[in-house]
Amino acid sequence: MNAILNALARAFLSLLHPRMLWLMVWPVIVALVLWVTLAVLYWGEAAQWIATQLHQWPAYEWAVSIWPLKLIAAWFGLFVPAVLITAVLIISIVSMPAMAAHVGGRDYPGLVRRRGGTFAGSLWNAFAALMLFALLFAASLPLWLVPPLWPVLPMALFGYFNQRVFRYDALAEHATAAEIAEIVRRHRGELFLLGVALALIGHVPVLGLLMPVYGGLAFIHYGLERLGELRSEPIEGAAARV
Numbered sequence: 001m002n003a004i005l006n007a008l009a010r011a012f013l014s015l016l017h018p019r020m021l022w023l024m025v026w027p028v029i030v031a032l033v034l035w036v037t038l039a040v041l042y043w044g045e046a047a048q049w050i051a052t053q054l055h056q057w058p059a060y061e062w063a064v065s066i067w068p069l070k071l072i073a074a075w076f077g078l079f080v081p082a083v084l085i086t087a088v089l090i091i092s093i094v095s096m097p098a099m100a101a102h103v104g105g106r107d108y109p110g111l112v113r114r115r116g117g118t119f120a121g122s123l124w125n126a127f128a129a130l131m132l133f134a135l136l137f138a139a140s141l142p143l144w145l146v147p148p149l150w151p152v153l154p155m156a157l158f159g160y161f162n163q164r165v166f167r168y169d170a171l172a173e174h175a176t177a178a179e180i181a182e183i184v185r186r187h188r189g190e191l192f193l194l195g196v197a198l199a200l201i202g203h204v205p206v207l208g209l210l211m212p213v214y215g216g217l218a219f220i221h222y223g224l225e226r227l228g229e230l231r232s233e234p235i236e237g238a239a240a241r242v
Contacts, residue, residue, distance in 0.1 A: 004194050007222035014103055014217045015210070023095050023213045031086035081158065084202050085133070087212040088165055089126050095213075096122070096169035100220050104174055108224045111231075116180055117172020129164040133157065159196030166219035167191055175227050183226045194222055 014020060091099075104111055136157055143149045171180045184191065198218060202211040 004190055007218045010221040011214055011217035015214050027087040027090040027212055028209050031083045091212045091216050092126050092165045092169050093122055096216055097173055099216055100173040103220045111174050113174050114176045116176035122169055125168040126165055133161045155196055155199050158199035159192055162198045162215055163191040163195030166216055170219040170223035187226055
């Protein structure tokens with residue numbers, strides 16, 4: 001838990017650097033423009049299709065019969081996450097290499113950049129994360145309005161998505177492919193909890209719009225700290241990893 005809190009605190013300090021200001025704005029603007037445009041063009045048809053699918057589930061029928069604010073909460077709860085998910089994907093694919101280089105140079109100058117990640121790897125990681133998220137979303141959506149599953153399922157789902165997207169790009173600039181796999185294997189639980197913490201922040205009005213960049217910075221700090229620890233471990237025939 002201390003490692004997660006440390007990553008969140010250091011990410012906040014990194015967020016205040018002038019180089020991060022533009023990154024806080026343009027991915028969210030692009031995502032908003034994209035989804036507002038799609039909503040204007042296709043929202044009626046999409047809403048009708050989703051409603052038809054949901055009404056096939058008894059759990060959804062039961063939930064909407066007892067929750068008077070069901071429609072407003074349900075549709076607003078779909079639009080805002082869609083914007084944040086899109087912004088997270090943009091940050092992950094486009095901005096994370098520059099962010100990792102910036103944070104690494106300022107806060108972890110002793111870490112050698114071994115560039116085990118690739119742009120193709122980042123694209124594949126983002127695609128795989130989105131497909132898995134979509135499958136889990138579709139399977140769990142009818143249960144989102146069922147207390148007490150409503151706060152638990154969305155936070156768990158978005159927490160998984162955050163860590164699945166960010167963990168690769170946070171380490172791609174500095175770690176080898178083997179080091180990335182080892183850190184994920186060792187710290188899977190904390191990576192998920194960090195993703196959940198960022199999902200909670202993402203649902204705070206206004207503040208949530210900063211989450212994509214803040215989340216990327218938090219995973220960079222967490223990942224580079226763990227990479228430094230991994231490389232400092234004694235290995236056979238040498239005092240420490242270089």
